[in-house]
Amino acid sequence: MIVFVVCRLIFWMHHTSSSVLVFKLVISGNRRYTTDDEIRNAVLRVAPMGTFITYNINLVQREIKSLPWVKQVSVRKQWPNKLKVYIIEYVPVAYWNSSHMMLTRDAVIFTIPESRMNRQSFPMLFGPVGTERDVLINYYVFLEILKFNLYTLQSAGIDNRYSWHIILENGTRLILGRKYCIERLQRFVKFYPIFLKKNMYKNNEFVHYIDLRYESGFSVKTIPNK
Template sequence: MIIKYGSKQKYRYQHQLLNWILISIAIISIAWSTHKVRTWIHNSYCGPISYIMFTGKRHYTTDIDINQLIVKLRVLGAFITQDVNVIQKQIESLSWIQQVSVRKQWPDTLKIHIVEYVPLAYWNNFQTISTTGIIFRVPKEYRDDDKKTMPSLYGPEGSEKNVLANYYVFNEILKSVKFQVKSLHMDTRYSWQLILQDDIHLKLGRNNMIERLYYFIKIYPILIHKMNDNKKYIDYIDLRYRSGFSVRWG
């Protein structure tokens, strides 16, 4: 027996066939698109870090220093797997670094922001003290240059905050007569001595340092006049007396 399909059955068959073709095309398109997206993600995020960008005001830290430090770590890898904490901790180990942040910037850049301690003075000859009283060491190549431009502060271990505070006070007072502190020393007995920028040595003692410093400002014009008349220079001025002072001439 021969069965003939009617026009409706034939149309239904063609419609089903078309749907199957469209679904197949859609599946193939989705699969192809997924493959392309996965390839793009892999190339974009799994590629190596190619650039390092530095930000922040720096005096001691050069781009070359950090690049060499990272290379020595041998931790620079793919963008997506890079552990920025390892690099950050290594940079923070440099004593002159106050703060550092390391983050990844798509697609292949490492961004490093560095904040250094601001140096104010030499501390006990071998270290540096910051404007906020933090003790740190600077790279060797900068020490000689800093020593020419920065004052020197001295004090027992743990006294840096106290010495720094008095440095600010003394220096501010001396500005009125255009003097600057070249060196400030506090010994273990809390006795203070100053050396000014023209190498005048002031002995202030343990008590009433501010009053004695103002007294020096008062008597200095007299000492200058005598120094010029006698063609001598002042070796030191001892202000530790209750009334008066003594001068050693050179």
């Protein structure tokens, strides 16, 4: 008798579920970049409508995961007619080597479409493949040194010879070299304001780059201000 009741219950659930359409989409999670429309369109690309039993949430999950800002996604059905989507986004901190690749605070690289380029204000970090974590770590160190001395960092990274370069917000480029880059940057913030006050302002010149690859001091390349 108990078995009979259970079987009848299962039959009723299957029969009823097969006629119930999944039509209510519930979206949750901390989102900053992924819109409701993008998620809804991703769901509709899999199937415009489906039954509660037959709706393939794995395909839906895969489609939403392909959206540029989505790091993780969980999709589940809730009786009788809900599709619940929970999203975790990437948290970008910088562009990486180009304006369509971004770097997270965990040094994970992800790609954004051309239509979303340059919408956000982030520094540009650059370096050879596999150096993103080292570049990101040094970027934060550079950032603190410069912020403490009221400089703003626009770009930082290493070239193919693993020489460190920084570009300030005003366009001035700092060449730090392969070694002692922290000490050299500290030397810059200590002595450059004195040099700037004595020389640049009175000559109406712009500092194109500063080479700090010396045991003491630095060399400066200037161009006339337009």
